[in-house]
Amino acid sequence: MRYDASSTSHTAGRLIFLIGPSGSGKDSLIDAARTQLLAHGIEIARRVITRSAESKGEAAHGVSPERFEAMREAGAFAMHWQANGLQYGIPVQVDQWLAAGRHVLVNGSRGYLPEARRRYPGLLAIRLDVAPQVLKRRLLARGRETTEEVEQRLERNARLQRHDEPDVHVLDNSLSLTTTVAALLQLLADEGLIARAAHAPGG
Numbered sequence: 001m002r003y004d005a006s007s008t009s010h011t012a013g014r015l016i017f018l019i020g021p022s023g024s025g026k027d028s029l030i031d032a033a034r035t036q037l038l039a040h041g042i043e044i045a046r047r048v049i050t051r052s053a054e055s056k057g058e059a060a061h062g063v064s065p066e067r068f069e070a071m072r073e074a075g076a077f078a079m080h081w082q083a084n085g086l087q088y089g090i091p092v093q094v095d096q097w098l099a100a101g102r103h104v105l106v107n108g109s110r111g112y113l114p115e116a117r118r119r120y121p122g123l124l125a126i127r128l129d130v131a132p133q134v135l136k137r138r139l140l141a142r143g144r145e146t147t148e149e150v151e152q153r154l155e156r157n158a159r160l161q162r163h164d165e166p167d168v169h170v171l172d173n174s175l176s177l178t179t180t181v182a183a184l185l186q187l188l189a190d191e192g193l194i195a196r197a198a199h200a201p202g203g
């Protein structure tokens with residue numbers, strides 16, 4: 001059965017769309033915050049990517065381009081997009097979680113944000129920022145892509161940076177991941193998506 005995302009626009013669960021350039025630390029942040037997010041009842045979507053294996057970071061599901069296309073045709077994705085020569089799919093399970101009133105964190109894309117907003121009007125957009133020179137250093141240190149692929153990612157970043165989307169919460173990931181995890185949890189508490197920690201300011 002095909003799933004109609006538009007039928008789930010007005011649900012109790014909120015989509016948390018984490019964006020930021022490739023290499024800004026989205027996977028790392030999700031991994032570092034995973035236990036705490038799950039403890040707060042936040043679901044975390046597992047991406048499907050046309051990449052055979054990820055050296056580190058989130059446990060994405062790697063598939064061939066042919067398999068990805070078959071999954072897309074079968075309606076397996078709530079959202080999907082293309083970037084950096086790869087296809088990314090977000091499982092339709094996300095819509096089921098949202099319909100059940102669960103908040104869901106998705107590792108998203110700046111390029112896809114306008115479309116994601118059309119589908120999920122109440123989504124919470126969070127962008128990870130790091131300085132361009134830090135981004136380059138991290139991408140090279142990650143060692144997953146070739147130098148050329150890193151350059152392409154930096155070019156894509158420079159291009160997308162020029163389109164500043166409104167209504168996006170920005171978290172700086174230039175410092176330690178621990179700092180960014182704390183900022184993420186604070187933001188989710190401010191938005192009323194998780195309970196505020198007893199010791200947190202304003203709580």
Ligand SMILES: Nc1ncnc2c1ncn2[C@@H]1O[C@H](COP(=O)(O)OP(=O)(O)O)[C@@H](O)[C@H]1O
Pocket residue numbers: 020021022023024025026027028029057138139141142173174175176177180
């Ligand atoms: N706060 C941080 N401090 C230092 N290194 C980081 C930090 N966040 C991420 N990294 C590193 O930067 C690289 C890119 O992070 P990653 O999570 O893969 O980014 P993305 O998922 O956005 O592409 C990884 O090697 C990761 O270990």
Ligand SMILES: O=P(O)(O)OC[C@H]1O[C@H](OP(=O)(O)OP(=O)(O)O)[C@H](O)[C@@H]1O
Pocket residue numbers: 019020021022023026027081082083084086088107108109110111112156157160
């Ligand atoms: O549209 P953008 O904001 O440029 O988004 C960056 C693109 O790369 C992404 O994955 P990730 O950051 O995990 O990249 P990676 O494949 O290099 O890990 C993300 O899913 C986007 O498709």
